[in-house]
Amino acid sequence: MVDCGFSHRQTVLRMTEQDVNPQTVCGILITHEHGDHIKGALKCSRNFAAPVLATAGTISGGGLESLQTRTVRCGETIEHEGFAVTPIKISHDTKEPCAFLVEVAAVRTFFATDIGTLDGLDFQLLRDLDYLFVEANHDEEMLRAGPYPYFLKQRIVGDGGHLNNGQCGDLIKILAAGSPNLKGIMLAHLSDKNNDAGVALAAVKERVGVLDGVCWVLARQDGAALLGCQVSLKTRPRP
Numbered sequence: 001m002v003d004c005g006f007s008h009r010q011t012v013l014r015m016t017e018q019d020v021n022p023q024t025v026c027g028i029l030i031t032h033e034h035g036d037h038i039k040g041a042l043k044c045s046r047n048f049a050a051p052v053l054a055t056a057g058t059i060s061g062g063g064l065e066s067l068q069t070r071t072v073r074c075g076e077t078i079e080h081e082g083f084a085v086t087p088i089k090i091s092h093d094t095k096e097p098c099a100f101l102v103e104v105a106a107v108r109t110f111f112a113t114d115i116g117t118l119d120g121l122d123f124q125l126l127r128d129l130d131y132l133f134v135e136a137n138h139d140e141e142m143l144r145a146g147p148y149p150y151f152l153k154q155r156i157v158g159d160g161g162h163l164n165n166g167q168c169g170d171l172i173k174i175l176a177a178g179s180p181n182l183k184g185i186m187l188a189h190l191s192d193k194n195n196d197a198g199v200a201l202a203a204v205k206e207r208v209g210v211l212d213g214v215c216w217v218l219a220r221q222d223g224a225a226l227l228g229c230q231v232s233l234k235t236r237p238r239p
């Protein structure tokens with residue numbers, strides 16, 4: 001599981017809706033300590049008997065020390081229950097945020113959310129990807145004209161904030177160029193005040209251009225969405 005921003009109850013509900021047994025979760029990767037990424041982490045980690053994998057900064061920043069944890073370091077790959085997990089350094093206004101490259105059964109997926117700027121991303125590590133989960137947080141114009149207070153708007157557009165639709169498109173374009181077998185892209189972390197699914201998809205596709213054979217999916221805040229295949233690993237049988 002990557003991030004755990006819903007309550008334990010909501011998390012179980014949404015997984016069950018998609019026929020995913022919560023007891024098959026063998027680890028919870030946490031990108032950073034903002035509430036929309038760790039809200040359910042304490043209870044889910046205990047209930048699923050799954051350790052939290054996060055950087056030292058995220059573990060301390062999120063108060064996750066009481067859990068079973070594995071500390072990860074940006075740029076270093078670890079093996080966890082059949083998954084190869086590589087945290088990727090990113091820019092966001094928390095202690096030690098990261099994105100995650102996860103490889104399992106020769107399927108490589110990059111989970112990239114809450115990124116203020118593409119500067120400094122290690123694209124050398126991000127090649128031959130099969131699936132992308134990328135933040136398309138806001139439309140610049142909707143944010144500018146929207147209801148958020150000035151300081152919050154400045155935070156969102158800053159280097160410690162979030163990717164707008166155009167930046168999301170730029171990121172996907174770069175990653176797709178090094179990933180000839182790319183199969184699916186999920187746009188995620190859309191702001192419900194400062195973005196719109198149709199606007200986001202159109203803006204991103206305009207930057208990216210045509211990608212043959214790639215399935216596009218939009219993540220929703222009010223329910224679950226599935227991206228491409230489900231890789232089922234039975235390395236850890238559960239009751």
Ligand SMILES: [Zn+2]
Nearest residue numbers: 032034092114
């Ligand atoms: Zn955040």
Ligand SMILES: [Zn+2]
Nearest residue numbers: 034036037114
């Ligand atoms: Zn967030």
